[in-house]
Amino acid sequence: MKxxxxxxxxxxxxxxxxxxxxxxxxxxxxKDTVEQNQAIKTSKDVQGVLIGAYTAAALxxxxxxxxxxxxxxxxxxxxxxxxxxxxxYTELSNKTITINNFFVEGVWDAGFNTIxxxxxxxxxxxxxxxxxKDRVEGEAKFLRGLTYFDLARCxxxxxxxxxxxxxxxxxxxxxxxxxxxxxxxxxxxxVAQVYAQAISDLKVxxxxxxxxxxxxxxxxxxxxxxxxxxxxxxxxxxxxFADAEAEATKIISSGAFxxxxxxxxxxxxxxxxxxxxxxxxxxxxxxxxxxxGFNALNExxxxxxxxxxxxxxxxxxxxxxxxxGDKRKAEFYNDGSDNFTSKFNNLFGNVIVVRxxxxxxxxxxxxxxxxxxDLTAAAEDINIVRNRAxxxxxxxxxxxxxxxxLKHERRVELAFEGFRxxxxxxxxxxxxxxxENGNVAESFPWNSPKLIFPIPKRERDANPNLAQNEGxx
Numbered sequence: 001m002k003x004x005x006x007x008x009x010x011x012x013x014x015x016x017x018x019x020x021x022x023x024x025x026x027x028x029x030x031k032d033t034v035e036q037n038q039a040i041k042t043s044k045d046v047q048g049v050l051i052g053a054y055t056a057a058a059l060x061x062x063x064x065x066x067x068x069x070x071x072x073x074x075x076x077x078x079x080x081x082x083x084x085x086x087x088x089y090t091e092l093s094n095k096t097i098t099i100n101n102f103f104v105e106g107v108w109d110a111g112f113n114t115i116x117x118x119x120x121x122x123x124x125x126x127x128x129x130x131x132x133k134d135r136v137e138g139e140a141k142f143l144r145g146l147t148y149f150d151l152a153r154c155x156x157x158x159x160x161x162x163x164x165x166x167x168x169x170x171x172x173x174x175x176x177x178x179x180x181x182x183x184x185x186x187x188x189x190x191v192a193q194v195y196a197q198a199i200s201d202l203k204v205x206x207x208x209x210x211x212x213x214x215x216x217x218x219x220x221x222x223x224x225x226x227x228x229x230x231x232x233x234x235x236x237x238x239x240x241f242a243d244a245e246a247e248a249t250k251i252i253s254s255g256a257f258x259x260x261x262x263x264x265x266x267x268x269x270x271x272x273x274x275x276x277x278x279x280x281x282x283x284x285x286x287x288x289x290x291x292x293g294f295n296a297l298n299e300x301x302x303x304x305x306x307x308x309x310x311x312x313x314x315x316x317x318x319x320x321x322x323x324x325g326d327k328r329k330a331e332f333y334n335d336g337s338d339n340f341t342s343k344f345n346n347l348f349g350n351v352i353v354v355r356x357x358x359x360x361x362x363x364x365x366x367x368x369x370x371x372x373x374d375l376t377a378a379a380e381d382i383n384i385v386r387n388r389a390x391x392x393x394x395x396x397x398x399x400x401x402x403x404x405x406l407k408h409e410r411r412v413e414l415a416f417e418g419f420r421x422x423x424x425x426x427x428x429x430x431x432x433x434x435x436e437n438g439n440v441a442e443s444f445p446w447n448s449p450k451l452i453f454p455i456p457k458r459e460r461d462a463n464p465n466l467a468q469n470e471g472x473x
């Protein structure tokens with residue numbers, strides 16, 4: 001019963017709209033809902049709602065996998081081909097998103113649902129006992145900051161595209177909506193404002209959360225290291241290389257995390273077909289189990305042999321990116337007719353949001369691109385990732401050459417994990433669509449409006465204050 005209560009509070013205070021009928025029927029209170037002021041009364045209640053915030057973030061539409069897969073499909077330039085029946089993925093792959101795209105709506109809905117649950121937690125901090133107050137506030141602000149950053153990237157222009165102080169992102173709502181009449185019909189905030197809010201939340205999380213340097217003692221919840229990792233990601237996006245390096249160094253120098261010795265074991269768990277625990281490399285991952293849902297990356301990228309739909313085939317173009325001897329190339333398999341990535345072969349495998357290999361590559365990029373480059377240290381970071389893949393140290397020794405190596409390492413190390421679109425925009429590179437023969441059909445520069453999600457039609461119908469993105473009027 002307690003779990004049911006917290007789920008009801010967490011997943012929405014706006015649960016049920018009834019069709020028109022007699023007034024007497026409308027006055028009946030639903031038996032499967034709980035009024036917020038009746039349900040959140042104690043510290044334990046607030047902590048239960050915080051668990052609901054993690055549940056909301058883990059929904060398939062957000063960090064359950066689709067915030068990663070939708071953007072990878074939008075960025076794809078022929079590394080994979082989709083032969084499935086989801087028109088939403090076809091639209092994304094073709095860069096022809098419609099304003100009714102259900103998966104895009106899902107990112108928006110799950111994102112703002114998560115934010116609303118976090119707002120409910122933060123609005124009731126006064127109820128939390130002193131021993132848990134910092135942790136509860138820190139975890140709620142971590143989830144809110146992470147979500148706002150990703151929503152801004154999905155629905156707004158890139159940080160380096162024009163003027164962040166005038167480009168629109170998503171609305172900032174910091175108080176909970178608890179009833180249908182209380183829905184806040186706010187306008188979109190700017191990219192700069194949303195990034196600032198995300199950074200503010202994550203800094204609070206970083207300061208208020210603790211860390212445990214022992215892997216076996218860590219919980220699956222956010223800690224200060226997780227906040228530092230997302231801050232490093234944001235600062236890199238803003239080309240604030242000094243702060244990106246500093247945040248990455250906090251994690252690396254702590255010694256709390258280590259790359260797993262074999263690249264494949266970061267993703268493959270053949271002895272654990274259901275519940276999977278974080279590895280020594282995972283800084284923050286969404287915990288999936290056979291009771292809570294499934295990994296949406298498995299759905300779209302795995303073959304039917306491993307619980308997926310078997311509809312996303314990896315093309316030869318992608319395999320050509322790997323150097324001879326690169327063990328990461330072994331993380332693919334053929335089901336008898338087509339090639340698939342094996343990163344997501346566990347239907348209930350955790351969705352990794354941030355891992356140590358990315359942090360090494362963030363620090364390397366920051367060291368290459370900062371005002372006073374440290375190329376030796378950057379090469380050392382790159383080599384740590386390369387050596388784990390059984391590759392020799394890079395021979396690059398100039399900023400341009402190292403930057404080329406860095407971009408290559410991100411492409412093969414983080415493939416299909418939801419990074420490609422953001423890298424493409426940060427590097428100002430072009431992507432394409434391809435025809436059935438693999439030939440280029442159309443090119444899209446990094447700042448094309450077709451590489452930004454539209455504001456869902458349903459949201460604009462409900463809130464006319466939401467301006468639409470370019471090209472989707």
